[in-house]
Amino acid sequence: MPQLDLFAAEPVLPGLTHGSALVTDADLPALAAAIDAARLAPFRFQQWTGLRLTVSYGWHYDFENGRVGRAEPMPDWLLAVRERAAAFAGLRADALVQALLTRYDPGAGIGWHRDRPVFEHVVGLSIGARATLRFRRRREGGFDRFALPLVAGDAYHLTGEARWDWEHGIAAMAEARWSITFRSLTDRFARSLRDA
Numbered sequence: 001m002p003q004l005d006l007f008a009a010e011p012v013l014p015g016l017t018h019g020s021a022l023v024t025d026a027d028l029p030a031l032a033a034a035i036d037a038a039r040l041a042p043f044r045f046q047q048w049t050g051l052r053l054t055v056s057y058g059w060h061y062d063f064e065n066g067r068v069g070r071a072e073p074m075p076d077w078l079l080a081v082r083e084r085a086a087a088f089a090g091l092r093a094d095a096l097v098q099a100l101l102t103r104y105d106p107g108a109g110i111g112w113h114r115d116r117p118v119f120e121h122v123v124g125l126s127i128g129a130r131a132t133l134r135f136r137r138r139r140e141g142g143f144d145r146f147a148l149p150l151v152a153g154d155a156y157h158l159t160g161e162a163r164w165d166w167e168h169g170i171a172a173m174a175e176a177r178w179s180i181t182f183r184s185l186t187d188r189f190a191r192s193l194r195d196a
Helices: 028-037 076-089 160-164 187-195
Strands: 016-019 041-045 048-057 059-062 067-070 098-104 110-113 119-128 131-139 142-150 155-158 167-170 177-185
Touching: 016 076, 028 076, 028 098, 028 119, 028 177, 076 098, 076 119, 076 155, 076 177, 119 160, 177 187
Parallel strands: none
Antiparallel strands: 016 155, 041 048, 048 059, 048 098, 059 067, 098 177, 110 167, 119 155, 119 177, 131 142, 131 167
8 A cells, every 4th residue: 555655745635635825814813713702612522521612503513412413503704714615625605514613722632533424524724823634544553644734724625535534633732723614414414304
């Protein structure tokens, strides 16, 4: 199996698209302030409470009960950001039905995970401190690994192999960082809603 070239100028992982300056530097402080003004709460996973603060719109996933459910509609300011994110990913804006706002205070990160299987496309926007979006995929004898540096205003889109075959995460950081993650529903889950 070929190894990934981690030292290429713009490394490529199938199903991962990276874009710079989705949002201008002038707009970043207002986005961070809008996230801070939202009803953020500590992220909870079963009995564990994370250091990062989050709020979901459109849909949310309850990690304590293992269920997806409807959440408050996206506020107007977030709909404008969704338009840009959808255009970047080549999707209709209304396909991105879920938004997750996250504030990572110093010392916070996010461990290895795959997004919940009810969600299909994942489009993220990085705000604040530089971060490295890390990827890993289990193979015999260990892991294939891949890293994507992110600066404020960068966006990424996960689909296909990068979305379903690789785990991703961000190591704890010394500085504050904010993110906005938009997701679409899988066709299967969307069909189950229509058939209910």
